[in-house]
Amino acid sequence: MGFSPGRVVALMGRYWYVLKGSVPRLLDIAYWPTVQMIVWGFMSMYLREQSGLIAGAFGLLIAAVLLWDVLFRGQLGLALCFLEDVWSRNLANLFVSPLRPSEMGLAMIAMSLVRTLIGIVPASILAIWFFGFSVYSLGLALVGFFFTLIMFGWAIGLAVSGLILRWGAGAENLAWGVMFAIMPLAAVYYPVTVLPGWLQPVAWAMPPAYAFEGMRMVLIHHQVDAGLMARGLALDIVYLGLGFLVFIRCFELARRRGLILQQGE
Amino acid sequence: MSAESPAIVVADLVKRYDQVNAVDGISFTVPRGSVTALLGGNGAGKTTTIAMMLGLLVPTSGSVTVLGHDMARHRARVLGRMNFSSPYVDLPHRLTVRENLKVFGRLYGVRDLKTRIAALADTLELDGVLDRPAGKLSAGQKTRVALAKALINEPEVLLLDEPTASLDPDTGDWVRSLLEGYRKGNGATILLASHNMAEVERLADQALMMKQGRIVDRGAPAQLIASYGRTNLEDVFLDIARNRGHAAEIAGAAS
Numbered sequence: 001m002g003f004s005p006g007r008v009v010a011l012m013g014r015y016w017y018v019l020k021g022s023v024p025r026l027l028d029i030a031y032w033p034t035v036q037m038i039v040w041g042f043m044s045m046y047l048r049e050q051s052g053l054i055a056g057a058f059g060l061l062i063a064a065v066l067l068w069d070v071l072f073r074g075q076l077g078l079a080l081c082f083l084e085d086v087w088s089r090n091l092a093n094l095f096v097s098p099l100r101p102s103e104m105g106l107a108m109i110a111m112s113l114v115r116t117l118i119g120i121v122p123a124s125i126l127a128i129w130f131f132g133f134s135v136y137s138l139g140l141a142l143v144g145f146f147f148t149l150i151m152f153g154w155a156i157g158l159a160v161s162g163l164i165l166r167w168g169a170g171a172e173n174l175a176w177g178v179m180f181a182i183m184p185l186a187a188v189y190y191p192v193t194v195l196p197g198w199l200q201p202v203a204w205a206m207p208p209a210y211a212f213e214g215m216r217m218v219l220i221h222h223q224v225d226a227g228l229m230a231r232g233l234a235l236d237i238v239y240l241g242l243g244f245l246v247f248i249r250c251f252e253l254a255r256r257r258g259l260i261l262q263q264g265e
Numbered sequence: 266m267s268a269e270s271p272a273i274v275v276a277d278l279v280k281r282y283d284q285v286n287a288v289d290g291i292s293f294t295v296p297r298g299s300v301t302a303l304l305g306g307n308g309a310g311k312t313t314t315i316a317m318m319l320g321l322l323v324p325t326s327g328s329v330t331v332l333g334h335d336m337a338r339h340r341a342r343v344l345g346r347m348n349f350s351s352p353y354v355d356l357p358h359r360l361t362v363r364e365n366l367k368v369f370g371r372l373y374g375v376r377d378l379k380t381r382i383a384a385l386a387d388t389l390e391l392d393g394v395l396d397r398p399a400g401k402l403s404a405g406q407k408t409r410v411a412l413a414k415a416l417i418n419e420p421e422v423l424l425l426d427e428p429t430a431s432l433d434p435d436t437g438d439w440v441r442s443l444l445e446g447y448r449k450g451n452g453a454t455i456l457l458a459s460h461n462m463a464e465v466e467r468l469a470d471q472a473l474m475m476k477q478g479r480i481v482d483r484g485a486p487a488q489l490i491a492s493y494g495r496t497n498l499e500d501v502f503l504d505i506a507r508n509r510g511h512a513a514e515i516a517g518a519a520s
Contacts, residue, residue, distance in 0.1 A: 007374075
């Protein structure tokens, strides 16, 4: 039996039913990006009064926090899909069906996209209303930044899900914490050049730096660096491949060690 | 694969965890259209054996073949023709019964899913709870929903881990009748792990008595009862568990 888009859609339905059936969950997805945007928006207003540079690029912090949420929610949204099945002790039911691990990965990616949009779009609209800043002023480049970041989030989310399958409940905190370990190197609020010299190659080895540097180039210099974006997306393809590899390898390890039946207990 | 060939073939199956053999070199076949029961105390290796039959667990050595396919390497080719239920594996609690059946129906590629769900709801008396979250059902209702999931794709091979656990006698009897009817109506092959000896006596064509990862005896329930000089399968089980009577003779001969 080959790859089945029907099975991917079936599993997306499973995750969608959980979301649509829970207003608190839907509100929670939109709540945190909105609160962060408001906080950073007020910070931006304060800094605008203090600094001419910030006055010239008022939206830097708001755009940065919204794009950071794309990265964070992209990863968390995927890992939470996996954790839903761990918590509900449903993994064995899924893996005795014809569902393949790669199909599960694709379904989680699709739902992560849905969850990220549910979180970010309302916050971005409120940013226009509260602070007069539209992240959509980045133009088509925003699409590039969005996918550069969310694809890296997916890669990390797949790897984290694999590690949860391998290590069980002890690894669940990775889902919430791993992105904050990457954040200092992602150049979210400052350029890569702020980092010590020896850390800068590490930052450039990950796609987020390309997105955030590209974002600052648009907002401050009104230029789009297509080459920068292309390099970020190329790195994403590599990381996404590695993420799938980790997930599938952990699944095979779980089969050898009998870990699938133990999840959630 | 001919129509006569067994549905399940287990050959020299071993599963080792660190220094312990959870399954220690078992071999058996399950003829098509029959019911085979795995019996044994806790830790005997029943669930581990079933997990290897489902491809959830890779054997250390030996093989499991279901409908002609090696489950360690080619399980994807046959999973659509099998299904499974266990009280240790839940359906997502936040989804309604209907939503759960829709998800699994689509995963198994069931055609005319709406009709299939309606038929299962009628057979398993789930009409009143179809739109209730799976987590808000009684134990009996959860068992029936798990069976509905297990039957959604009309499997040729059905693996059941304690299908009537925590059910009252009336509901348990009802489930057993359902399984008998399913086997007769669909020609399905059923393998079940159970602690309910009366259930095994009623349903099984052959019983495999497991202890410490090995099959210590096997046969039709009536044959086992006769050979152990007992009146019911529970006493046979106790003889094996406590290594007494005929079980002690067998163990002595084996050593």
